Amino acid sequence: MAGEVRQLDDRKLAVLRAIVQDYVGTEEPVGSKALVERHNLGVSPATVRNDMAALEEEGYIHQPHTSAGRIPTDKGYRLFVDKLAEIKPMSAPERRAIRHFLDGAVDLDDVVARTVRLLAQLTRQVAVVQYPSLTRSTVRHVELVALAPAKVMLVLITNTGRVEQRMVDCPGPVGETVLADLRTALNSRAAGRRLPEVPGLLEELPAMFEQADRPTVSTVLATLFETLAEQNEERIMLAGTANLTRFGHDFPLTIQPVLEALEEQVILLRLLGETNDAAMTVRIGRENAYEGLISTSVVSVGYGSGDESVAKLGVIGPTRMDYPGTMGAVRAVARYVGQILAES
Amino acid sequence: MAGEVRQLDDRKLAVLRAIVQDYVGTEEPVGSKALVERHNLGVSPATVRNDMAALEEEGYIHQPHTSAGRIPTDKGYRLFVDKLAEIKPMSAPERRAIRHFLDGAVDLDDVVARTVRLLAQLTRQVAVVQYPSLTRSTVRHVELVALAPAKVMLVLITNTGRVEQRMVDCPGPVGETVLADLRTALNSRAAGRRLPEVPGLLEELPAMFEQADRPTVSTVLATLFETLAEQNEERIMLAGTANLTRFGHDFPLTIQPVLEALEEQVILLRLLGETNDAAMTVRIGRENAYEGLISTSVVSVGYGSGDESVAKLGVIGPTRMDYPGTMGAVRAVARYVGQILAES
DNA sequence: TTCTGGCACTCGTGCGTTCAGAGTGCCAGG
DNA sequence: CCTGGCACTCTGAACGCACGAGTGCCAGAA
Numbered sequence: 004m005a006g007e008v009r010q011l012d013d014r015k016l017a018v019l020r021a022i023v024q025d026y027v028g029t030e031e032p033v034g035s036k037a038l039v040e041r042h043n044l045g046v047s048p049a050t051v052r053n054d055m056a057a058l059e060e061e062g063y064i065h066q067p068h069t070s071a072g073r074i075p076t077d078k079g080y081r082l083f084v085d086k087l088a089e090i091k092p093m094s095a096p097e098r099r100a101i102r103h104f105l106d107g108a109v110d111l112d113d114v115v116a117r118t119v120r121l122l123a124q125l126t127r128q129v130a131v132v133q134y135p136s137l138t139r140s141t142v143r144h145v146e147l148v149a150l151a152p153a154k155v156m157l158v159l160i161t162n163t164g165r166v167e168q169r170m171v172d173c174p175g176p177v178g179e180t181v182l183a184d185l186r187t188a189l190n191s192r193a194a195g196r197r198l199p200e201v202p203g204l205l206e207e208l209p210a211m212f213e214q215a216d217r218p219t220v221s222t223v224l225a226t227l228f229e230t231l232a233e234q235n236e237e238r239i240m241l242a243g244t245a246n247l248t249r250f251g252h253d254f255p256l257t258i259q260p261v262l263e264a265l266e267e268q269v270i271l272l273r274l275l276g277e278t279n280d281a282a283m284t285v286r287i288g289r290e291n292a293y294e295g296l297i298s299t300s301v302v303s304v305g306y307g308s309g310d311e312s313v314a315k316l317g318v319i320g321p322t323r324m325d326y327p328g329t330m331g332a333v334r335a336v337a338r339y340v341g342q343i344l345a346e347s
Numbered sequence: 348m349a350g351e352v353r354q355l356d357d358r359k360l361a362v363l364r365a366i367v368q369d370y371v372g373t374e375e376p377v378g379s380k381a382l383v384e385r386h387n388l389g390v391s392p393a394t395v396r397n398d399m400a401a402l403e404e405e406g407y408i409h410q411p412h413t414s415a416g417r418i419p420t421d422k423g424y425r426l427f428v429d430k431l432a433e434i435k436p437m438s439a440p441e442r443r444a445i446r447h448f449l450d451g452a453v454d455l456d457d458v459v460a461r462t463v464r465l466l467a468q469l470t471r472q473v474a475v476v477q478y479p480s481l482t483r484s485t486v487r488h489v490e491l492v493a494l495a496p497a498k499v500m501l502v503l504i505t506n507t508g509r510v511e512q513r514m515v516d517c518p519g520p521v522g523e524t525v526l527a528d529l530r531t532a533l534n535s536r537a538a539g540r541r542l543p544e545v546p547g548l549l550e551e552l553p554a555m556f557e558q559a560d561r562p563t564v565s566t567v568l569a570t571l572f573e574t575l576a577e578q579n580e581e582r583i584m585l586a587g588t589a590n591l592t593r594f595g596h597d598f599p600l601t602i603q604p605v606l607e608a609l610e611e612q613v614i615l616l617r618l619l620g621e622t623n624d625a626a627m628t629v630r631i632g633r634e635n636a637y638e639g640l641i642s643t644s645v646v647s648v649g650y651g652s653g654d655e656s657v658a659k660l661g662v663i664g665p666t667r668m669d670y671p672g673t674m675g676a677v678r679a680v681a682r683y684v685g686q687i688l689a690e691s
Numbered sequence: 692t693t694c695t696g697g698c699a700c701t702c703g704t705g706c707g708t709t710c711a712g713a714g715t716g717c718c719a720g721g
Numbered sequence: 722c723c724t725g726g727c728a729c730t731c732t733g734a735a736c737g738c739a740c741g742a743g744t745g746c747c748a749g750a751a
Binding site for chain 2: 110143144146148150156158160166168169170242243244245247248257258259262263265266
């Protein structure tokens with residue numbers, strides 16, 4: 004590892020940085036002459052050519068054909084992101100705009116919807132926002148509503164404002180007092196607790212009721228546990244697919260597989276799932292496990308109402324994207340969503 | 348009107364039908380020779396050419412350049428749909444598959460999600476399904492949950508299984524008995540009623556409470572009315588955008604504006620809103636009000652749990668689509684969703 | 692009257708050729 | 722270790738050309 008990097012002196016890194024920047028801007032392979040013109044590297048094209056040859060040798064850049072300019076490889080982008088680029092902070096007016104746009108949200112659905120649209124607009128790419136996960140959030144309230152003699156609706160409200168409801172078909176008629184007792188018992192034990200711990204806290208609950216009511220209690224509890232456990236309820240919202248057409252058109256990146264991937268919630272969830280909670284994660288090209296996304300990069304980060312993240316959001320774009328800007332936008336949006344969630 | 352049609356004898360109509368069918372299949376302008384080969388029209392290419400000239404004169408078909416085959420115009424498709432095509436019924440195995448696929452749904456979200464995916468898969472086009480509208484459905488239950496001394500959560504459950512929730516910040520602390528009274532009063536008056544009638548039924552409700560509690564009651568009611576009235580809460584689910592790439596590629600239809608239109612819920616809602624409730628509606632090309640969709644056709648129909656429709660669903664594809672098949676699929680899916688909703 | 696076969700005409704498409712420009716690698720000299 | 726120069730390579734655009742598909746029209750047959 005050190006061996007590789009040792010060979011890249013500062014000027015070669017500067018050349019790589021310049022190549023990435025130019026290529027992202029122009030979308031065309033960049034040659035030695037154009038490079039020295041646009042960036043004042045203080046050396047001649049010939050020198051740059053030698054550096055380029057070295058960079059290509061190491062696999063950071065690549066030329067489509069002889070006598071064409073160079074384009075960065077996935078490895079080149081990786082180095083750029085890790086060592087050469089700094090996250091570009093949003094400007095003050097941009098931050099104000101984000102804040103203002105998100106502040107208007109009325110409920111959780113709206114927060115997520117606004118966030119995803121905002122992110123798509125800021126980055127001009129495809130944005131993905133995961134709903135705050137049930138697993139990490141806590142119970143705010145459990146409500147039981149009798150709809151019919153033997154039919155109860157169970158409503159679970161979490162601290163993130165998410166509401167899940169389930170119909171419960173009880174084995175027999177349910178008395179209103181039993182329901183009230185159960186409601187009280189549930190809330191006193193579960194409120195404020197994290198969802199995964201709840202089942203453990205309710206184990207001996209049936210034993211507290213009369214023999215006749217136990218089947219009902221058990222049925223309700225079973226449905227509640229099911230709801231708590233349902234990982235696949237993790238939902239996702241998407242926006243900005245129209246931005247795909249901005250590239251794709253004249254590029255090896257055909258949008259078909261990308262669109263297909265975007266329709267599969269499972270794939271998106273897995274994609275976001277790979278995000279390292281704490282820091283921002285950038286997956287470049289073939290680093291993405293999914294075949295259809297090998298020409299794209301995914302920039303994602305966790306967000307949350309407190310200091311810990313309850314869900315993730317991110318952006319999907321071509322590997323040739325403006326990483327500093329995109330990362331800046333993603334980070335800023337994640338922060339503000341976290342604040343909004345904490346307030347509500 | 349009669350004047351125009353009078354000039355089109357049976358054979359000319361047959362030629363138009365054949366042109367539409369061939370063009371939909373091959374995506375290439377169809378010439379006179381190919382036509383007589385594939386369909387046994389019993390006449391020579393020269394005759395067909397004369398008929399084609401007449402059809403072109405009337406504006407039903409059009410040739411991209413001299414010495415190219417003909418393609419149908421919007422007007423041609425319109426005639427085809429109105430007079431020449433019959434809705435193609437689904438085969439028994441297809442119907443079974445639809446039934447089976449939809450039967451597995453667990454809640455309303457799931458029903459809609461499955462429906463839209465199914466429709467996209469069956470037609471291989473973009474499918475759109477509107478959530479059952481709040482306006483036409485009835486109240487099944489209203490629940491009030493005290494979250495904090497002066498904070499109440501309002502949950503509205505409709506007969507279509509839809510659940511809407513809102514936080515209510517009350518002017519002062521709310522007693523549990525007041526809440527219970529209000530809950531009872533609300534449900535006894537509103538349950539089973541259509542959403543738009545509800546506000547009228549609750550007008551004198553505040554007068555029934557003690558002076559001190561009236562501000563609270565009014566606040567809750569205001570939020571409830573807001574929720575009932577919120578037309579913009581009409582949600583929509585989309586699937587099959589990847590199918591756009593199947594055409595678009597080599598066609599005057601660029602997918603960009605279509606993708607943009609699909610991201611605008613407002614546009615989709617307006618599109619579906621134009622659907623004639625009772626019958627199936629087909630909007631062809633420029634018949635669509637929206638600029639971005641002038642190269643597409645929209646096939647839509649209402650669906651509902653009873654005999655009246657509570658929402659709409661449809662398919663968006665290129666004007667050169669298989670109308671009989673698409674209409675068959677749309678009709679079949681709408682029927683089965685209606686059944687599922689009625690059962691639950 | 693209506694259909695048919697024939698014929699001249701029009702274009703779009705595909706293919707091979709040419710040409711200019713951009714970019715490279717390498718080498719010898721500062 | 723950098724630089725200027727030079728020969729080489731390759732792509733992409735432009736051009737010309739021939740081919741084929743398809744048409745419109747006309748005169749003759751049914």
